[in-house]
Amino acid sequence: MTDQALKSPSPIRSSPGLNWRIxxxxxxxxxxxxxxxxxxxxxFGSAIVPVGIQLMLWTAILRGDPNASFAGMSYxxxxxxxxxxxxxxxxxxxxxxxxxxxxxxxxxxxxxxxxPVGVLxxxxxxxxxxxxxxxxxxxxxxxxxxxxxxxxxxxxLMAMMLALLGNVIAYLFGCILATVAFYWENxxxxxxxxxxxxxxxxxxxxxxxxxxxxxxxxxxxTPFYLYVFGPTQVALGKWDSSIWLREMGLGVLWTIAFLILxxxxxxxxxxxxxxxxx
Amino acid sequence: xxxxxxxxEVRDVKRSFRSIKKEEGLKGTLKLLYKPEYLTHEALKGVSxxxxxxxxxxxxxxxxxxxxxLLKILSGLIPxxxxxxxxxxxxxxxxxxxxxxxxxxxxxxxxxxxxDLPAIEAFDLIRALYQIPREIYRKRVDExxxxxxxxxxxxxxxxxxxxGERMKMEVxxxxxHLPKVIFLDEPTIGLDVLASKKLREFLRAHNQREGATIILxxxxxxxxxxxxxxxxxxxxxxLIFDGxxxxxxxxxxxxxxxxxxxxxxxxxxxxxxxxxxEQVSMDExxxxxxxxxxxxxxxxxxxxxxxxxxxxADIGIQEASLERVIQRIYQS
Amino acid sequence: xRAYWDVFKTSLKNNLVREFIxxxxxxxxxxxxxxxxxxxxxxxxxxxxxxxxxxxxNREQVFFFLGIFIASDSLFTTFFQRSFWTxxxxxxxxxxxxxxxxxxSPLFLATFRDINFSQILNLILGLFILQHYGPSAGFTGGxxxxxxxxxxxIGLLTQYLIRFFFVIWVFWLERGITxxxxxxxxxxxxxxxxxxxxxFIQYLLKTAxxxxxxxxxxxxxxxxxxxSWSYLLVFLILGxxxxxxxxxxxxxxxxxxxxxx
Numbered sequence: 014m015t016d017q018a019l020k021s022p023s024p025i026r027s028s029p030g031l032n033w034r035i036x037x038x039x040x041x042x043x044x045x046x047x048x049x050x051x052x053x054x055x056x057f058g059s060a061i062v063p064v065g066i067q068l069m070l071w072t073a074i075l076r077g078d079p080n081a082s083f084a085g086m087s088y089x090x091x092x093x094x095x096x097x098x099x100x101x102x103x104x105x106x107x108x109x110x111x112x113x114x115x116x117x118x119x120x121x122x123x124x125x126x127x128x129p130v131g132v133l134x135x136x137x138x139x140x141x142x143x144x145x146x147x148x149x150x151x152x153x154x155x156x157x158x159x160x161x162x163x164x165x166x167x168x169x170l171m172a173m174m175l176a177l178l179g180n181v182i183a184y185l186f187g188c189i190l191a192t193v194a195f196y197w198e199n200x201x202x203x204x205x206x207x208x209x210x211x212x213x214x215x216x217x218x219x220x221x222x223x224x225x226x227x228x229x230x231x232x233x234x235t236p237f238y239l240y241v242f243g244p245t246q247v248a249l250g251k252w253d254s255s256i257w258l259r260e261m262g263l264g265v266l267w268t269i270a271f272l273i274l275x276x277x278x279x280x281x282x283x284x285x286x287x288x289x290x291x
Numbered sequence: 292x293x294x295x296x297x298x299x300e301v302r303d304v305k306r307s308f309r310s311i312k313k314e315e316g317l318k319g320t321l322k323l324l325y326k327p328e329y330l331t332h333e334a335l336k337g338v339s340x341x342x343x344x345x346x347x348x349x350x351x352x353x354x355x356x357x358x359x360x361l362l363k364i365l366s367g368l369i370p371x372x373x374x375x376x377x378x379x380x381x382x383x384x385x386x387x388x389x390x391x392x393x394x395x396x397x398x399x400x401x402x403x404x405x406x407d408l409p410a411i412e413a414f415d416l417i418r419a420l421y422q423i424p425r426e427i428y429r430k431r432v433d434e435x436x437x438x439x440x441x442x443x444x445x446x447x448x449x450x451x452x453x454x455g456e457r458m459k460m461e462v463x464x465x466x467x468h469l470p471k472v473i474f475l476d477e478p479t480i481g482l483d484v485l486a487s488k489k490l491r492e493f494l495r496a497h498n499q500r501e502g503a504t505i506i507l508x509x510x511x512x513x514x515x516x517x518x519x520x521x522x523x524x525x526x527x528x529x530l531i532f533d534g535x536x537x538x539x540x541x542x543x544x545x546x547x548x549x550x551x552x553x554x555x556x557x558x559x560x561x562x563x564x565x566x567x568x569e570q571v572s573m574d575e576x577x578x579x580x581x582x583x584x585x586x587x588x589x590x591x592x593x594x595x596x597x598x599x600x601x602x603x604a605d606i607g608i609q610e611a612s613l614e615r616v617i618q619r620i621y622q623s
Numbered sequence: 624x625r626a627y628w629d630v631f632k633t634s635l636k637n638n639l640v641r642e643f644i645x646x647x648x649x650x651x652x653x654x655x656x657x658x659x660x661x662x663x664x665x666x667x668x669x670x671x672x673x674x675x676x677x678x679x680x681n682r683e684q685v686f687f688f689l690g691i692f693i694a695s696d697s698l699f700t701t702f703f704q705r706s707f708w709t710x711x712x713x714x715x716x717x718x719x720x721x722x723x724x725x726x727x728s729p730l731f732l733a734t735f736r737d738i739n740f741s742q743i744l745n746l747i748l749g750l751f752i753l754q755h756y757g758p759s760a761g762f763t764g765g766x767x768x769x770x771x772x773x774x775x776x777i778g779l780l781t782q783y784l785i786r787f788f789f790v791i792w793v794f795w796l797e798r799g800i801t802x803x804x805x806x807x808x809x810x811x812x813x814x815x816x817x818x819x820x821x822x823f824i825q826y827l828l829k830t831a832x833x834x835x836x837x838x839x840x841x842x843x844x845x846x847x848x849x850x851s852w853s854y855l856l857v858f859l860i861l862g863x864x865x866x867x868x869x870x871x872x873x874x875x876x877x878x879x880x881x882x883x884x
Contacts, residue, residue: 363720416634419629420727
């Protein structure tokens with residue numbers, strides 16, 4: 014490693030202390046509340062519409078016949094899956110990675126690099142406020158649902174933890190891809206492809222159990238199923254606490270692996286940026 | 292004068308905007324729903340003037356004085372709230388095709404040419420928009436780009452040009468179709484001295500050669516004093532001066548440069564002349580020369596006082612700069 | 624009229640020049656769009672690996688539907704997608720001013736600004752899918768390919784009108800971008816055959832929110848599943864849409880001009 018590389022501020026590590034993090038999260042919550050109409054409209058659009066389509070799809074396939082089954086799942090089970098996945102599909106994503114490539118492309122990244130705060134962490138915490146609000150909203154919905162469905166509160170809590178871990182993984186993965194922007198004027202094609210693949214393999218469109226056995230290795234080799242499919246299985250009680258523990262462990266491993274990869278990718282590419290930016 | 296000699300006629304034009312007043316916090320937002328309060332802002336309070344064909348007119352005023360609003364009314368982007376504006380005999384806001392073909396607007400703050408393309412491609416789109424015959428178009432591009440020294444840059448992407456080069460391209464793009472009326476909103480903003488000078492020379496030549504009527508707004512008084520034989524000064528929505536900019540500078544104030552051998556303090560000089568301290572300063576290059584801003588009408592009186600109190604080695608009179616005059620008008 | 628054709632041609636050429644300047648980007652987007660098609664197909668492949676028929680639509684028919692949907696969607700994306708995406712920003716930042724002073728319809732200039740050639744491959748792919756699944760889906764080919772052209776254009780027109788309808792509110796709403804985004808969420812209704820939906824939704828998709836004209840109705844017509852009434856319906860609904868939008872556009876411009884300072 015060169016001297017210069019040692020001296021350059023790390024984009025990931027930040028000054029210690031919680032203050033700025035809490036302040037950043039609080040700002041995020043405030044902003045989401047200031048535009049609550051938009052916040053709700055967005056949740057409506059990005060959650061209700063796809064769920065509605067799925068419900069209609071399952072109904073069409075099974076024609077509402079309660080005894081028929083589809084890929085081993087009964088109508089009731091498909092419905093339960095779809096409704097429950099709604100609680101997690103809003104927590105998984107966000108367009109934070111898109112805002113990072115935009116920062117790289119336009120050069121506004123410079124402003125952040127000078128602060129004593131890791132830019133990637135800062136962007137994450139900036140978006141976290143809104144996500145926590147969403148999480149709270151979804152958790153409350155789920156908690157209400159425990160009153161008149163088979164959903165249980167402990168399961169719901171475990172599921173939320175998995176979903177939050179999934180959110181971290183999703184962000185880290187997005188950031189790794191975003192480093193493409195250092196080399197390439199327009200990296201959003203990469204992020205778009207990622208989003209499309211994730212949408213299919215996170216379990217938001219279909220329960221992954223219906224994917225034919227011969228293709229199932231594809232989704233099992235990615236962490237994407239931890240975003241929605243995993244939490245939904247936990248909440249529905251299909252995965253017991255031992256599987257939950259195993260998947261949480263796997264999630265942590267993914268996180269560590271991505272953190273290392275991110276560090277390497279970012280370290281390597283940031284010099285290129287500084288070279289251009291002058 | 293025959294009315295058809297006027298390119299622009301503006302009669303008692305007023306324009307006001309209404310905006311909703313938003314108070315802070317949730318309460319403020321809720322209030323918007325049941326009892327919105329409106330704020331009315333009068334951007335133009337009855338402006339009248341006429342501009343002859345071929346005139347090069349400056350439009351000046353502080354930020355928010357109403358210059359841009361007036362330009363927008365004249366170019367047909369917005370209608371006046373009341374009053375009448377005519378440009379080349381058209382009502383601008385009707386935005387008839389014939390009208391739009393004969394005008395052009397350049398906004399220094401807003402790029403019209405497409406950033407990702409070389410200028411020559413962007414010009415080609417303008418050719419298509421105004422249906423300029425290809426032969427004439429080619430000749431004009433050659434001519435205009437060589438006048439502004441940018442011929443070599445024609446196939447460079449606009450985004451890779453310097454600000455000055457880009458502005459030159461913008462101006463060329465705006466006059467390719469030889470509009471009869473050209474509105475220039477801050478064309479020299481951000482340009483260095485050399486680039487603005489070049490652009491000014493070009494604009495003056497174009498005005499003389501093609502006889503186009505040009506209205507120019509600028510905060511750079513060199514633009515105005517070098518180019519415009521007439522200036523319209525707007526303050527808070529009203530026209531407060533209309534005439535040759537020389538008249539503004541000649542009007543009341545001038546600057547005396549006095550070389551005094553006895554080297555008095557600034558306060559001594561101002562008290563002898565009984566004028567405020569701020570009106571006297573030291574020349575930056577020569578520490579024995581004093582720069583005194585005075586009212587023109589009292590010039591002999593000051594001469595006598597100076598000669599009576601100090602040993603005067605030299606006296607010179609300078610016109611006040613347009614910049615300074617305008618500044619005073621804004622502040623008063 | 625000649626001016627419009629000339630502007631269109633020049634714009635086409637200029638956009639092509641731009642695509643060549645940013646060719647790696649163009650290639651990347653082309654690949655991304657191919658992945659999108661692949662995902663669309665994979666979704667139904669997974670569904671149909673578990674069942675034979677859904678509400679009277681078998682696998683071949685659904686793929687045939689996807690073929691026509693992808694073809695018309697690729698045309699929309701090529702010619703209009705980006706312009707509509709940037710439209711709200713243009714209005715908010717006052718950049719519409721520039722277009723209003725030009726001697727050509729500002730609507731034409733606003734919607735034909737940004738052409739994106741990365742999708743052309745999808746058009747070919749869509750037509751290929753049509754050709755491949757056509758015979759087993761009940762499409763007889765031959766002269767009927769002319770009808771394919773007709774329906775692809777109807778799909779294009781439909782998407783133009785609906786997209787426009789979702790973007791026009793930017794004149795009135797401070798953050799109109801949200802409504803614009805809602806379009807993409809509702810768009811998910813378009814890329815599945817309408818036969819999958821309950822009757823009420825089907826009705827909605829053929830009237831107030833005519834997403835069905837982008838793929839379902841064309842596919843049904845080409846497979847001989849529908850009557851000539853559907854032609855009449857399409858013209859009627861699109862006509863109403865176009866007229867409504869025309870007055871909304873005019874009102875929007877008035878609003879833009881009165882709010883501008």
